[in-house]
Amino acid sequence: MKLFFASDHAGLNLRRVLMDHAVSLGHEIVDLGPDGTASVDYPDFGNKLADALATDPSAQGVAVCGTGIGISIALNRHSHIRAALVQDVTTATLTRLHNDANVIAFGDRVIGVETAKDALTAFLTTAFEGGRHQRRVEKLTPAN
Ligand code: RB5
Numbered sequence: 001m002k003l004f005f006a007s008d009h010a011g012l013n014l015r016r017v018l019m020d021h022a023v024s025l026g027h028e029i030v031d032l033g034p035d036g037t038a039s040v041d042y043p044d045f046g047n048k049l050a051d052a053l054a055t056d057p058s059a060q061g062v063a064v065c066g067t068g069i070g071i072s073i074a075l076n077r078h079s080h081i082r083a084a085l086v087q088d089v090t091t092a093t094l095t096r097l098h099n100d101a102n103v104i105a106f107g108d109r110v111i112g113v114e115t116a117k118d119a120l121t122a123f124l125t126t127a128f129e130g131g132r133h134q135r136r137v138e139k140l141t142p143a144n
Pocket of ligand 1: 008010011042065066067068069070071
């Protein structure tokens with residue numbers, strides 16, 4: 001799986017941990033930044049991740065900010081994105097099964113590192129269930 005990673009300054013540390021984890025699981029990663037701890041705006045990096053996924057719909061994204069909320073909002077303004085802010089393995093698994101999420105989002109200031117790594121593993125190893133969930137996911141896409 002090809003994975004695009006993006007964060008803001010508040011998500012830098014967890015993004016780096018999760019990139020290492022993804023590589024250890026055998027995934028191809030593309031790091032969209034930022035490179036350092038200077039303050040940046042989470043919408044810029046959420047939009048950058050959305051643009052990257054538009055060019056490669058078979059890939060998935062990993063997004064991190066302080067709470068995970070701001071970057072999720074930025075991502076979900078794009079019609080091709082289903083970004084799920086997860087707290088644990090259960091939410092990471094269910095958002096793949098039920099929502100066919102293509103981005104997993106984390107709050108660096110609110111989740112433990114080991115929980116985040118386990119949640120990412122679950123997200124990457126769980127397939128969309130389809131069935132009744134297919135109709136619901138289709139209704140998430142705006143008509144215009
Ligand atoms: C940055 O201080 C912080 O506001 C941001 O990382 C995020 O938590 C916003 O939702």
